Amino acid sequence: MEQVKYGEDYKTDFQPEEYLQMYYSTLKGAPAEGDMLEASMLFWHEAFNQGHMTGRRLLDIGTGPTIHSVISASNYCDTVYLSDFAPQNRETLRKWLDGSLQHSFKSFFQFVVDKEGKGELPNDREAMLKDKVVGIFPLDLLQAEPLMPSLFPPFDIINSSLCLEAAAQDLASYENMVRRMGRLLKDGGHVVLFGVLGESFYRVGSHSFSCLKISAEQVQDIWKRSGFTIVEWKQKATDAQCDGSVSNFEGFFLMVAQKSR
Numbered sequence: 303m304e305q306v307k308y309g310e311d312y313k314t315d316f317q318p319e320e321y322l323q324m325y326y327s328t329l330k331g332a333p334a335e336g337d338m339l340e341a342s343m344l345f346w347h348e349a350f351n352q353g354h355m356t357g358r359r360l361l362d363i364g365t366g367p368t369i370h371s372v373i374s375a376s377n378y379c380d381t382v383y384l385s386d387f388a389p390q391n392r393e394t395l396r397k398w399l400d401g402s403l404q405h406s407f408k409s410f411f412q413f414v415v416d417k418e419g420k421g422e423l424p425n426d427r428e429a430m431l432k433d434k435v436v437g438i439f440p441l442d443l444l445q446a447e448p449l450m451p452s453l454f455p456p457f458d459i460i461n462s463s464l465c466l467e468a469a470a471q472d473l474a475s476y477e478n479m480v481r482r483m484g485r486l487l488k489d490g491g492h493v494v495l496f497g498v499l500g501e502s503f504y505r506v507g508s509h510s511f512s513c514l515k516i517s518a519e520q521v522q523d524i525w526k527r528s529g530f531t532i533v534e535w536k537q538k539a540t541d542a543q544c545d546g547s548v549s550n551f552e553g554f555f556l557m558v559a560q561k562s563r
């Protein structure tokens with residue numbers, strides 16, 4: 303039986319092209335994932351569009367090979383720092399930045415500018431986001447100092463999508479990662495976290511990657527214990543006919559939490 307991948311395996315077995323093709327070819331995502339992708343785009347739009355979360359510097363943690371998670375946010379910050387554990391994902395982001403990536407995120411930009419309703423063109427928004435990207439940095443949540451170099455001043459906003467539950471092997475390591483994320487954030491700053499509930503694996507091409515099976519209560523308890531106030535929580539059960547072919551999540555959520563001052 304094939305071994306489930308985790309940890310260092312991300313550097314060798316996580317194929318960015320396959321991941322983008324399987325999950326981010328269109329706004330509809332993978333058929334076996336139901337409405338999760340489109341719902342996540344709406345959650346981000348609604349969270350940022352309220353205008354409460356503004357700040358100069360935003361860090362996206364575990365960006366992977368995709369930038370869909372920071373499109374809404376890019377209207378509400380001056381600079382965007384992208385980061386990931388796997389070098390091949392960072393390379394894919396570099397290709398997106400220099401325009402050599404084959405994959406198109408146009409439908410994601412179109413979705414956001416349509417929701418914002420200001421007549422902005424998707425290509426202009428993509429150019430704006432690229433202008434705001436300061437860099438693409440190595441980041442490992444398993445390390446006490448996750449962001450290298452660890453010289454960055456704390457961020458105003460931390461955004462992260464589907465990363466914590468992929469990186470953590472158990473609840474104790476999830477909590478350690480949450481505390482490390484917290485130390486990268488300014489007092490009073492916000493975390494915007496998108497995640498899956500009750501998932502134990504997901505597939506990328508021929509490989510299965512492990513995922514921490516976590517409940518909404520466990521996520522909320524850990525963030526509260528780690529010095530955050532949850533200011534927004536949206537959750538949806540999956541409408542997918544999960545046949546276990548690509549993953550087995552039960553639901554997904556978006557949380558906005560504020561670090562204590």
Ligand SMILES: C[S@@+](CC[C@H](N)C(=O)[O-])C[C@H]1O[C@@H](n2cnc3c(N)ncnc32)[C@H](O)[C@@H]1O
Nearest residue numbers: 364365366387388442443444463464465468469
């Ligand atoms: C399921 S992908 C999510 C990618 C993207 N953010 C998204 O929403 O599709 C999980 C990501 O977590 C990253 N990751 C795995 N272990 C990590 C670690 N120890 N520290 C930081 N990121 C890690 C992987 O490289 C991968 O890009």
